Amino acid sequence: MSAKVPEKILANTFIGKRITITQSMNQFAFKLLKVFCSRHQSDSRNMCFSPLEVFNSYVMLLIGSKGITETQLEDMLCLKNFNxxxxxxxxxxxxxxxxxxNHEIMVYGTVIYVDRKLQMQPDYLEKVKNMFEIKPKPVDFTKIDECVNLINKEAKAMTDGLIEGVIHQKDLQEEKEIKLIISNAVFFRGYWLFKFGYHRYYYDDYxxxxxxxxxxxxxxxxxxxxxPKSINDEAIYLVDLLDAERLSKLFWQLQHSPKSLTELTIPRFALDAHKVSLQKSVQQMGSTSIYDRDQAELGGICANDRLHLTKLVHKAFILVDERGSQTPSIKVWYQN
Known part of the structure; x- marks a missing residue:
């Protein structure tokens, strides 16, 4: 999916040698897509994930990172000198x-659950409040049943009841001394503007x-x-050809192509919400220290403990029918 971004946000594409946040998101999305596909294409012909959520969630860690962890996160997210x-x-x-x-069709929510004994840095609390409009919730992670019920209940509410069971008792039991969990969800339910009729069409020779x-x-x-023009072509070859710049040009062509009566047949389909671990994909993209207990530098998040990321779980699915499409997804992070 794509969205037309206002000119005032896209203005000054390059400020000095810095690219815009929009460009960073697009570049990161394709980096993740290429790595994700290279690792999972043999698992399934269908893949569904939300790079926007992964990006925003890592930014929440970036604003509390320092040293090598900050450098690696900035490189991975294509966000040089972000802080x-x-x-x-x-x-x-x-x-x-x-x-x-998109307030009529999109619900976006993030919840940060923190150990009640954790002393959060005031500066970090101010940043997540201003940037993401959230306030961390103190919980007792030793009460596993209560934590699991709370996280699943709020995840279900954020996705309009479509995603359930994002976390289980064994997930918390496997992780020792959990200090922080980030649960990130977006629910999109779009109805076609034109169920039948005119759409923008473009054939890309490249x-x-x-x-x-x-x-x-x-x-x-x-x-x-x-x-793909040939039904025998595997869609995976498109991943190798596409990048952020190529996709931007494609969107421009579509936006400026005249609307034409298009014979378009889309079967009803749904991609199930399978849990996918993104840890190895992220590490392959260069962000390794954040998962290392000794190397992770997240001192900007809390003052009385040392944090490192132990797990990132992503769950998403898309449903398309004659009315439109809906795309809920959820992400759960564990930090020890």
Whole structure:
């Protein structure tokens, strides 16, 4: 899916040698996609995940990181020199626009659960409040049943009841001395603006693929379908050809192509919400110290304990039918 970003956000594409947050998100999305596909293409022909959520969740860790961990996260997220007020403001404006322009069809929520004995850094609390409008919830992780019920209940509520059981008792039992859990969810339910009729179509010679942009009602978000010209072509080859710049050019072509009567047949389909661990993919992208108890530098998050990331679980699915599509997803992070 894509979204038309206002010119004021895209203005000054390069400020000095710095790229915009929007560009960083796109570049990160393709880095993750390529690594994710290389690791999981043999597992299933269908893959579904939300790079936007992964990006935002890692930013929550980036703003509390230092040293080698900060450097690795910035490289992975394509966010050079991110930890400064101007960059924070840029991310806040983009996030507010995404939520405001799609408030009728999108629900986005993040909850940070922290050990009640953890002393959070005041500066970190202020940052997550201003940037993500959240306040960490103190919990007692020794009461496993209560924690599991609370996290699953709130995850279910954030995804309109479509995603359940994101965390189980054994998940907490396997992790010793859990100090912090980040649960991140987005629920998107879009209805087609035109169930029948005119859509924007473009044939891309480089990709050897037909592309079509399908609009949603009450939203700037579009579903972009890329269909290889030959039915024998594996879609995975598109991953090798696509990157953030190529996709931006493709979106531009679609946006400026005239609407035309398009014969478009989309079967009803649903990709199930399988849990996927992203730890190895993230480490392959260069962010390794954050998972190392001795190397992780997250002192900007808490003052009285040393944190490191132990697990990242992602769960997403998409449903497309004659009315539209819905895409709930959830992510759970464990920090010891």
């Amino acid at each position: 400064n007020p101007k960059r924070y403001k840029e991310l806040m404006e983009l996030r507010k626009w995404i939520i405001k322009s 990709l050897r693929a037909d592309t079509v942009s399908v609009a949603y009602a009450s939203s700037d978000i579009r579903m972009v379908i890329i269909l």
